[in-house]
Amino acid sequence: xxxxxxxxxxxxxxxxxxxxxxxxxxxxxxxxxxxxxxxxxxxxxxxxxxxxxxxxxxxxxxxxxxxxxxxxxxxxxxxxxxxxxxxxxxxxxxxxxxxxxxxxxxxxxxxxxxxxxxxxxxxxxxxxxxxxxxxxxxxxxxxxxxxxxxxxxxxxxxxxxxxxxxxxxxxxxxxxxxxxxxxxxxxxxxxxxxxxxxxxxxxxxxxxxxxxxxxxxxxxxxxxxxxxxxxxxxxxxxxxxxxxxxxxxxxxxxxxxxxxxxxxxxxxxxxxxxxxxxxxxxxxxxxxxxxxxxxxxxxxxxxxxxxxxxxxxxxxxxxxxxxxxxxxxxxxxxxxxxxxxxxxxxxxxxxxxxxxxxxxxxxxxxxxxxxxxxxxxxxxxxxxxxxxxxxxxxxxxxxxxxxxxxxxxxxxxxxxxxxxxxxxxxxxxxxxxxxxxxxxxxxxxxxxxxxxxxxxxxxxxxxxxxxxxxxxxxxxxxxxxxxxxxxxxxxxxxxxxxxxxxxxxxxxxxxxxxxxxxxxxxxxxxxxxxxxxxxxxxxxxxxxxxxxxxxxxxxxxxxxxxxxxxxxxxxxxxxxxxxxxxxxxxxxxxxxxxxxxxxxxxxxxxxxxxxxxxxxxxxxxxxxxxxxxxxxxxxxxxxxxxxxxxxxxxxxxxxxxxxxxxxxxxxxxxxxxxxxxxxxxxxxxxxxxxxxxxxxxxxxxxxxxxxxxxxxxxxxxxxxxxxxxxxxxxxxxxxxxxxxxxxxxxxxxxxxxxxxxxxxxxxxxxxxxxxxxxxxxxxxxxxxxxxxxxxxxxxxxxxxxxxxxxxxxxxxxxxxxxxxxxxxxxxxxxxxxxxxxxxxxxxxxxxxxxxxxxxxxxxxxxxxxxxxxxxxxxxxxxxxxxxxxxxxxxx
RNA sequence: GCCCCGGUGGCGAAACCGGUAGACGCAACGGACUUAAAAUCCGUCGGCCGCAAGGCCAUGCCGGUUCGAGUCCGGCCCGGGGCACCA
Numbered sequence: 001x002x003x004x005x006x007x008x009x010x011x012x013x014x015x016x017x018x019x020x021x022x023x024x025x026x027x028x029x030x031x032x033x034x035x036x037x038x039x040x041x042x043x044x045x046x047x048x049x050x051x052x053x054x055x056x057x058x059x060x061x062x063x064x065x066x067x068x069x070x071x072x073x074x075x076x077x078x079x080x081x082x083x084x085x086x087x088x089x090x091x092x093x094x095x096x097x098x099x100x101x102x103x104x105x106x107x108x109x110x111x112x113x114x115x116x117x118x119x120x121x122x123x124x125x126x127x128x129x130x131x132x133x134x135x136x137x138x139x140x141x142x143x144x145x146x147x148x149x150x151x152x153x154x155x156x157x158x159x160x161x162x163x164x165x166x167x168x169x170x171x172x173x174x175x176x177x178x179x180x181x182x183x184x185x186x187x188x189x190x191x192x193x194x195x196x197x198x199x200x201x202x203x204x205x206x207x208x209x210x211x212x213x214x215x216x217x218x219x220x221x222x223x224x225x226x227x228x229x230x231x232x233x234x235x236x237x238x239x240x241x242x243x244x245x246x247x248x249x250x251x252x253x254x255x256x257x258x259x260x261x262x263x264x265x266x267x268x269x270x271x272x273x274x275x276x277x278x279x280x281x282x283x284x285x286x287x288x289x290x291x292x293x294x295x296x297x298x299x300x301x302x303x304x305x306x307x308x309x310x311x312x313x314x315x316x317x318x319x320x321x322x323x324x325x326x327x328x329x330x331x332x333x334x335x336x337x338x339x340x341x342x343x344x345x346x347x348x349x350x351x352x353x354x355x356x357x358x359x360x361x362x363x364x365x366x367x368x369x370x371x372x373x374x375x376x377x378x379x380x381x382x383x384x385x386x387x388x389x390x391x392x393x394x395x396x397x398x399x400x401x402x403x404x405x406x407x408x409x410x411x412x413x414x415x416x417x418x419x420x421x422x423x424x425x426x427x428x429x430x431x432x433x434x435x436x437x438x439x440x441x442x443x444x445x446x447x448x449x450x451x452x453x454x455x456x457x458x459x460x461x462x463x464x465x466x467x468x469x470x471x472x473x474x475x476x477x478x479x480x481x482x483x484x485x486x487x488x489x490x491x492x493x494x495x496x497x498x499x500x501x502x503x504x505x506x507x508x509x510x511x512x513x514x515x516x517x518x519x520x521x522x523x524x525x526x527x528x529x530x531x532x533x534x535x536x537x538x539x540x541x542x543x544x545x546x547x548x549x550x551x552x553x554x555x556x557x558x559x560x561x562x563x564x565x566x567x568x569x570x571x572x573x574x575x576x577x578x579x580x581x582x583x584x585x586x587x588x589x590x591x592x593x594x595x596x597x598x599x600x601x602x603x604x605x606x607x608x609x610x611x612x613x614x615x616x617x618x619x620x621x622x623x624x625x626x627x628x629x630x631x632x633x634x635x636x637x638x639x640x641x642x643x644x645x646x647x648x649x650x651x652x653x654x655x656x657x658x659x660x661x662x663x664x665x666x667x668x669x670x671x672x673x674x675x676x677x678x679x680x681x682x683x684x685x686x687x688x689x690x691x692x693x694x695x696x697x698x699x700x701x702x703x704x705x706x707x708x709x710x711x712x713x714x715x716x717x718x719x720x721x722x723x724x725x726x727x728x729x730x731x732x733x734x735x736x737x738x739x740x741x742x743x744x745x746x747x748x749x750x751x752x753x754x755x756x757x758x759x760x761x762x763x764x765x766x767x768x769x770x771x772x773x774x775x776x777x778x779x780x781x782x783x784x785x786x787x788x789x790x791x792x793x794x795x796x797x798x799x800x801x802x803x804x805x806x807x808x809x810x811x812x813x814x815x816x817x818x819x820x821x822x823x824x825x826x827x828x829x830x831x832x833x834x835x836x837x838x839x840x841x842x843x844x845x846x847x848x849x850x851x852x853x854x855x856x857x858x859x860x861x862x863x864x865x866x867x868x869x870x871x872x873x874x875x876x877x878x879x880x881x882x883x884x885x886x887x888x889x890x891x
Numbered sequence: 892g893c894c895c896c897g898g899u900g901g902c903g904a905a906a907c908c909g910g911u912a913g914a915c916g917c918a919a920c921g922g923a924c925u926u927a928a929a930a931u932c933c934g935u936c937g938g939c940c941g942c943a944a945g946g947c948c949a950u951g952c953c954g955g956u957u958c959g960a961g962u963c964c965g966g967c968c969c970g971g972g973g974c975a976c977c978a
Contacts, residue, residue, distance in 0.1 A: 188978095235895085237895065317975090523977095563978080755916095
């Protein structure tokens with residue numbers, strides 16, 4: 001360690017926080033910078049109506065134990081944008097908190113016997129230290145953890161308001177049931193249709209649950225997407241498809257004699273269809289296994305009942321349902337065609353879901369691919385009732401052709417024959433309406449949001465069940481319903497249901513013995529409004545206050561693309577409900593959205609003959625290449641090796657054991673290197689495949705920057721810059737510096753491509769290294785270039801820039817310095833280089849004055865030697881001049 | 892299965908509105924410095940042909956539009972995300 005000779009500081013008499021060393025020592029640099037920010041409370045945000053606010057929000061983490069690279073990437077992006085906005089004069093709020101309820105805490109409890117509360121709070125403490133070490137410009141005064149009663153009491157309070165307004169209601173829903181553990185399983189806990197701990201075949205079970213009526217807002221959630229100009233198009237497309245508005249018709253098929261005998265005379269089998277024009281092609285009906293008609297038929301037919309039971313096994317996941325073999329059984333019951341009165345047999349099919357639409361569909365094999373497959377497999381008639389406009393096929397026969405599904409002209413459809421599809425839909429719907437058997441209707445794919453969870457580590461639903469009074473809300477003045485924090489789940493059901501001290505209570509209405517609700521809320525509830533709470537985190541008397549009106553909407557939201565649908569849709573919905581209950585004034589919570597790509601890593605696993613699949617960290621894998629491909633071996637703690645399967649790439653997660661802990665990176669290279677690496681490696685929206693290499697390069701760059709400043713300042717203070725008196729070389733470096741600044745300003749501010757911003761500063765630093773002019777003006781230009789580089793990099797690597805700024809002799813801390821302005825004069829050039837093509841192929845270059853006329857450019861291009869060689873004697877057929885870019889000679 | 896996104900040198904990437912493909916960095920290789928190593932600095936670095944000048948090929952695959960396509964259109968293959976109880 002060596003001390004250098006310090007240059008005098010021109011106008012800064014303040015003592016140095018440390019002496020500049022020749023070597024870059026990240027630990028000392030980061031300690032000093034963080035000390036400055038903390039002691040000046042640089043990031044504590046206060047409401048100031050006079051200043052333009054900038055609410056910059058990153059999705060809060062689940063406190064899983066340690067930060068992972070996805071967090072570092074996410075929070076560095078947010079920090080760069082926050083610090084950039086701050087330098088541009090905005091009043092910035094960048095808060096942080098913890099999505100602290102959820103399943104992993106219960107899993108950890110089962111594995112280690114630690115109470116979820118303790119585990120969660122320990123994790124929060126550790127991860128908070130990690131976040132602080134990374135130097136994020138966060139206002140920690142507003143920190144919230146969703147497992148704190150101060151936070152979740154407002155979930156409960158607002159749930160009761162939603163219940164009063166009818167947004168929250170109760171109905172039955174389907175869950176995964178593990179018959180051995182007697183417990184409800186999350187989809188994640190169902191593997192190949194079996195419970196992850198017991199291996200037992202999972203059953204579907206219907207239980208009462210609370211729902212939020214998000215479908216009431218479906219139209220608005222869809223329509224308002226158009227306002228969200230600051231959202232990525234792909235996210236809006238995904239949400240629009242998820243909401244899935246479709247225009248169609250509801251059709252009621254009256255029950256035939258056989259079905260009426262079982263179900264009563266008044267009922268009809270209702271379906272929704274977007275293809276009412278194919279109504280005369282219906283040759284069967286399919287209902288879900290849980291449909292009343294199926295249940296009634298099953299009761300008198302043991303073979304059918306067996307099939308219904310089979311349908312009830314397996315998972316509730318749509319991906320499973322969609323990929324499983326399509327099966328069906330006839331019920332022997334019939335419904336009547338609404339126009340012809342012809343009997344149509346009703347089938348039970350495993351691909352029809354009770355939760356979708358009416359739980360029943362009409363089968364038109366000739367014009368629907370899935371119905372076609374089902375009919376072919378089960379020997380059901382196929383009746384063509386649509387002819388394409390060009391008459392390109394006669395009857396629909398195997399194999400299925402795309403054309404069968406297209407719209408056209410109706411045929412063999414009674415009085416509705418000969419109509420174009422759209423007209424046929426209108427005519428048929430109108431006729432159905434007259435008969436009272438149907439009407440046009442809009443159907444959404446979106447389903448209501450079930451929020452009940454039969455789990456411990458979540459927000460208790462504030463209801464009391466009384467035998468006399470029914471379901472009674474917990475009075476507001478008794479909120480919050482506190483979650484006991486000392487329970488340890490064992491995997492067999494909800495511990496709350498086994499804890500009488502929790503559920504035993506008195507009815508608030510009659511005072512008699514009553515039972516408290518033991519279900520807790522989906523954790524998506526917590527994340528649907530946490531961003532509002534940051535604005536007023538210390539308010540113990542109300543969910544929101546005036547400060548919410550100041551900060552909302554969020555100006556920039558940053559988070560993983562995996563949240564493109566559920567979390568973002570639920571938050572939009574929740575905000576609209578709060579608006580309708582007059583708690584907030586905005587209808588959309590997030591003005592601008594940046595969806596960060598996932599950080600991916602290899603996944604290695606081993607499936608033992610019995611028990612759970614084990615995952616191994618990529619760091620513990622040896623790869624052996626051979627002719628037949630690669631084999632993978634996991635090194636185990638006892639020194640043995642186990643051959644494992646490479647499952648491919650996947651998002652870094654605890655469950656796949658493929659996370660990379662940023663801690664070692666920070667300890668070895670410092671926070672700035674970790675931040676720079678994440679920003680430089682890929683553009684933020686793109687997924688990033690992890691690799692250890694490359695980190696060195698980021699560290700090396702910071703060290704080169706440090707060295708360049710050190711060498712410069714050791715030459716003493718620089719003279720004042722005389723812009724008009726520069727020579728060509730000085731002008732060139734100055735132009736490079738301002739070009740860099742223009743690019744970085746645009747890349748951070750508009751394009752949000754931090755990788756190219758870093759590359760631009762690297763290029764400038766390469767030019768600085770080549771610049772050997774040590775004259776007074778040479779050093780003045782150098783001083784400006786290094787100062788601009790420091791400012792430009794400061795949102796990304798704030799610690800080292802804090803130190804370098806002082807070294808460059810500037811008064812005041814960098815954190816309080818505004819973003820610099822580009823000097824247009826520095827960018828001016830006399831000549832420019834144009835590319836010359838012949839028939840679109842690059843053949844040469846010409847250099848012309850910037851103000852050259854098009855004619856002189858044409859002449860110069862044609863005179864260029866290699867162009868003449870390629871065009872030969874032939875006169876050019878066409879000359880294309882693209883201003884400031886190129887000339888293309890076409891022969 | 893359905894919806895969304897991506898695929899460019901050995902690797903991460905750049906090319907912003909259809910106009911020089913590979914900026915910037917990593918790795919590798921050659922050299923300088925060093926007793927040595929590290930660090931640092933200089934140079935080479937898509938493929939093929941050529942002594943060179945230069946030419947040809949090349950942005951997952953096949954086809955199209957255009958004076959000109961990594962970029963636009965159609966079809967396919969592969970990878971990733973989501974699919975409502977992981978968060």
